[in-house]
Amino acid sequence: MPNAKRKIRLVDSTMRDGSHAMAHQFTVEQVTAIARALDEAGVPAVEVTHGDGLGGSSFNYGFSKVPETELIAAARKAMNQATLTVLLLPGIGTQEHLHQAHELGARGIRVATHCTEADIAQQHIGLARGLGMETVGFLMMAHMIEAEQLAYQAKLMEGYGAQSVYVTDSAGALRPDGVRRRVAALRNALEPQTKVGIHAHNNLGLGIANSLAGIEEGAEYVDGCCCGLGAGSGNAQTEVLVAVLELEGYDTGISVNRIMDAAEDVVKPVMQRPQVIDRGSLSLGYAGVYSSFLLHAYRAAAKFNVDARDILVELGRRKTVGGQEDMIIDVAAEIAQRGKG
Numbered sequence: 001m002p003n004a005k006r007k008i009r010l011v012d013s014t015m016r017d018g019s020h021a022m023a024h025q026f027t028v029e030q031v032t033a034i035a036r037a038l039d040e041a042g043v044p045a046v047e048v049t050h051g052d053g054l055g056g057s058s059f060n061y062g063f064s065k066v067p068e069t070e071l072i073a074a075a076r077k078a079m080n081q082a083t084l085t086v087l088l089l090p091g092i093g094t095q096e097h098l099h100q101a102h103e104l105g106a107r108g109i110r111v112a113t114h115c116t117e118a119d120i121a122q123q124h125i126g127l128a129r130g131l132g133m134e135t136v137g138f139l140m141m142a143h144m145i146e147a148e149q150l151a152y153q154a155k156l157m158e159g160y161g162a163q164s165v166y167v168t169d170s171a172g173a174l175r176p177d178g179v180r181r182r183v184a185a186l187r188n189a190l191e192p193q194t195k196v197g198i199h200a201h202n203n204l205g206l207g208i209a210n211s212l213a214g215i216e217e218g219a220e221y222v223d224g225c226c227c228g229l230g231a232g233s234g235n236a237q238t239e240v241l242v243a244v245l246e247l248e249g250y251d252t253g254i255s256v257n258r259i260m261d262a263a264e265d266v267v268k269p270v271m272q273r274p275q276v277i278d279r280g281s282l283s284l285g286y287a288g289v290y291s292s293f294l295l296h297a298y299r300a301a302a303k304f305n306v307d308a309r310d311i312l313v314e315l316g317r318r319k320t321v322g323g324q325e326d327m328i329i330d331v332a333a334e335i336a337q338r339g340k341g
Contacts, residue, residue, distance in 0.1 A: 287316025
């Protein structure tokens, strides 16, 4: 039976996870229009940075068209109600980046690490709490370890000061039962006041189902992107999440009609390609590979005249994680060389 009017906090990541799908080419005008539409729809939190977080614009991860400081400032100016949130990966983003984002008006932060490396987030979580920011721990590639191990890492983040911790399915590789186990483990391990979140990708076509499964197990935070705009085949669609959650009796505080309009009229026209489950993005979920690797794999496949699926499956076999983008070229070259043998 639906959980009547249990409140769910939806964080829209169209302008952060969507940056991957846009090859980090968002403009100030696009960010301004999207941020305004999300704010007017009632979205409580909106995330804006390079796809790989603060400081991500680089040769390794892809250069932004516009400095993210300009995009953050534009989003803040366009919104009257929503909390402006940023993402930071320790080792990419620095404390200086965090201070700068705070000065520009960011009042929420997600500190993201690989699912086994929560300990590298201690300084950044502590700094964010000291600045009075809403501070979230983001355990990426959550499919790679079992629920109890993930809960241990979540406890570390909670101990550093995180007010909520996410099960982050970066590869879109989890199925509903796997989400349920992980969310339940976090909910049982963390203090009652610490929230649990779910971030789902759609590489296996399960973005909405996984989000709902996580909420049914006690997650109170959920992520979405308008039109699913995000890495790989995209994220759980914000507009679909809002509609489904309302039908299930949850309260997001977001207008169904207005969020549909934001997706259809504002986000869809700027998309470089539709968010579909094609052979490449399906291979991400099947092989358990970081969703942001997709465009890099396509480029490497074209350069070496090999199948992107072979690259992704090999990356999955090697258990590559975010930050190892340089291996994509190496793997493509090795596959091409084997083909000549």
